[in-house]
Amino acid sequence: MAETQVRCVVVTPEKTELDTTCDALTLPLYDGEAGILPGRAPMVGRLGFGLLKLRNGSTSTEWFVDGGFVQVTREAVYVLTDRLLKREQIDKKQAEEDLAKATAMKATSPEAISLRERTIAQTRAKSRLAK
Template sequence: MSSGTGVHCVVVTPEKTELDTHCDSLILPLFDGELGILPGRSPMVGRLGFGLMKLKGAGKVEEWFVDGGFVQVTREAVYILTDRLLKPNQIDRATAEADLKKASEIRPATPEAFALRDRALAQARAKLRVGT
């Protein structure tokens, strides 16, 4: 990423390139905590968690819900690969609640199944937390 005036931020979902914008800085929900990215960040690849992504630019903050995935910081841009990019008000709380219920009822027997359940739980909880 060039250490110019801003951060070039590209959000890609499996369906299409959702967002291609420039901002001053951004905050991402990583797998184990939040990560702030300023212009000139050294290249990295990170695993995203479920939560709010904040794009700061021109005196305002834009908020988006990211549904897991990855972030790849290169010299040119910040690429965010996520399954879904939603505005907080687009989140379907009813489905999230149903997913949470379904996930909590799973009784995992193997470590892999545990990981799958934890992922489903974290996803549903983040949706309920962020959704309005």
């Protein structure tokens, strides 16, 4: 019998933030995006910053994922991330301030150890502002 739902478990350092089932989900990977449907082959991936989208029928729920890792098994999709926020919980003003600060960083400043750090900070802020 074919599976019809995917179990999604999201864990942060503090607690299990989400443990639910859905028809399908989309994850922001470090180098793109992955869609997961029931019966998906197992995989492990590095998460990027962006939206985790859970779909049930015509309803969709979106969460901001702050990097981490994903493991897809036969039983579930396990997401390990530093932070998970519902889209409504994102403070747009704070994200805009973070983007401005990241953009102003110099690669030699104490806040930005390298150009890579600056790029990560910019990507994180832009992901929170994405619609």
